[in-house]
Amino acid sequence: MNMVSESIVKDMALAHNGHLKIDWVKEHMPVLNRIRERFEKEQPFAGLKVAISLHLEAKTAYLAKVVQAGGAEVTITGSNPLSTQDDVCAALVEDGIRVFAKYNPDPAEYKEHMIKTLETRPDLIIDDGGDLVTILHSERRDLLSQVRGGAEETTTGILRLKALEKEGKLEFPMVAVNDAFCKYLFDNRYGTGQSVWDGINRTTNLVVAGKTVVVVGYGWCGKGVAMRAKGLGAKVIVTEIDAIKAVEAYMDGFEVMPMSEAAKHGDYFVTVTGNRDVIRKEHFEVMKDGAILSNAGHFDVEVNKVELEALSTSRRIVRKDIEEFVMADGRKVYLLAEGRLVNLAAGDGHPAEIMDMTFALQAVSLAYVNEQYKAIGKQVLNVPYELDAMVAQYKLEALGIGIDKLTDEQKAYLDSWVE
Missing domain, CATH: 3.40.50.1480 (Adenosylhomocysteinase-like)
Structure with missing residues (x-):
């Protein structure tokens, strides 16, 4: 052939x-x-x-x-x-x-x-x-x-x-x-955590330390993104729909709040939910000037691009993989990599x-x-x-790492209900 x-x-x-x-x-x-x-x-x-x-x-x-x-x-x-x-x-x-x-x-x-x-x-x-x-x-x-x-x-x-x-x-x-x-323990957590910030940092060339990062979704990918953001010196807010994951994020030391509130505080936003429209019109309307939006879910539907464009008075590419949307009140919101996977569309x-x-x-x-x-x-x-x-x-x-193995007696003990 x-x-x-x-x-x-x-x-x-x-x-x-x-x-x-x-x-x-x-x-x-x-x-x-x-x-x-x-x-x-x-x-x-x-x-x-x-x-x-x-x-x-x-x-x-x-x-x-x-x-x-x-x-x-x-x-x-x-x-x-x-x-x-x-x-x-x-x-x-x-x-x-x-x-x-x-x-x-x-x-x-x-x-x-x-x-x-x-x-x-x-x-x-x-x-x-x-x-x-x-x-x-x-x-x-x-x-x-x-x-x-x-x-x-x-x-x-x-x-x-x-x-x-x-x-x-x-x-x-x-x-x-x-x-x-x-x-999920290694790829989703450590792989996504590192590669998302590789993509964001390479694309924006801006500091993360001292900024507020909103992580949308606290599954294994969200855990990794939040952990790495914290390591870079950011303040981290997590939004969730799952009460158990929300408690976990809180216990891990992160602020937890609804997106309607988090949208007012974020400098960086990273979506990792696998769902659509998790950042949408009502969130764009209250974001800070200069907010940076990125997605690390599979499809480019987590940030509602149609509503973002409808709210903007102008849009332009300001840097490779960064699109600027100017709101009616003059605020600027930036979308990375067309809302596609930021770690791959804007990184390796x-x-x-x-x-x-x-x-x-x-x-x-x-x-x-x-x-x-x-x-x-x-x-x-x-x-x-x-x-x-x-x-x-x-x-x-x-x-080059070795670990222990159970002895025959230990295996028998674990398989028995008698002490």
């Missing part, structure tokens, strides 16, 4: 720089390297086609190469128009992976790339936000029959999958990778060492669902604990 002629990328001349990026992350992903060694020997995907939709940058590219090393014919597309890196796409094509992706395509092109990826008739999929699954279950049901199952990366995607499952419409098993311990995403664990989970979960898809049936399932623990053990070994 000629992957150059079969792919859609911006410029194959960019491939050299893409290879350098992929080589760099490979050096910092020891867990995934170990999985790759296993896959090269065991060939779990021999003769199968795998379709991947993820943020298409270097770490994702290396995951694609690991799946390819397991015997798969891999096709990949981006899961966000502003996170695709054109040089990485070109490098993957040179490495024999079919790519349908460009940075910042128009909406029609973006959808076309998704559909072309599915038209390769994959046996397995790796999805981000449920986009591939949604297309398969709606307008392209003709491509469903060959799909054995797959794995989902995000909270948003799992919500969509569970809605399908609840309605009895899910047509194949999907592993909820986002709900694994090694995903999570650190390689963090994505090492998440993408190792993706790889082993994909192999698991391929082995067990008939027995699993049409459901959303958690990553088996033994796979989660295996990835954690590989990480410890890569770090």
Whole structure:
């Protein structure tokens, strides 16, 4: 197969720089390297086609190469128009992976790339936000029959999958990778926490210390964003709809209040809810002059851009990835990265060492669902604990850290109700 002629990328001349990026992350992903060694020997995907939709940058590219090393014919597309890196796409094509992706395509092109990826008739999929699954279950049901199952990366995607499952419409098993311990404890918390502020700081070049940061949503991603904001010297306010999470945020030392009140105080706003319109008209109307809005949820619907534009008298790009909206009273409100994922649309995403664990989970979960898809049936399932623990053990070994093991007597004691 000629992957150059079969792919859609911006410029194959960019491939050299893409290879350098992929080589760099490979050096910092020891867990995934170990999985790759296993896959090269065991060939779990021999003769199968795998379709991947993820943020298409270097770490994702290396995951694609690991799946390819397991015997798969891999096709990949981006899961966000502003996170695709054109040089990485070109490098993957040179490495024999079919790519349908460009940075910042128009909406029609973006959808076309998704559909072309599915038209390769994959046996397995790796999805981000449920986009591939949604297309398969709606307008392209003709491509469903060959799909054995797959794995989902995000909270948003799992919500969509569970809605399908609840309605009895899910047509194949999907592993909820986002709900694994090694995903939400490390990727969602430490990965999102660091990469969100990497993206904001790189884009704005403004100080965080002494400012007020409003974190909208206190799930694992929100916890990470709030923790890092505090570490940068900010005062942190958390808004929540869940009473338990709100108490947790309070106990963690943060102020908790409704968005209607928090909107008056924030210098920076970061949304991490997975829901729509969590910052909207009534909030824009009371914000400070110079408030900076950003989103770290999957879709660009958390900040209501339609209402923001309707309230403004003018708008302009004032710096790369910063759009200024001038209100009728002269206040200026700034939106980062078009309201898309600020850590990827305006940054390089999570650190390689963090994505090492998440993408190792993706790889082993994909192999698991391929082995067990008939027995699993049409459901959303958690990553088996033994796979989660295996990835954690590989990480410890890569770090040179040892831990204790139970003795036979201790195991017997824990399994007994008699002292």
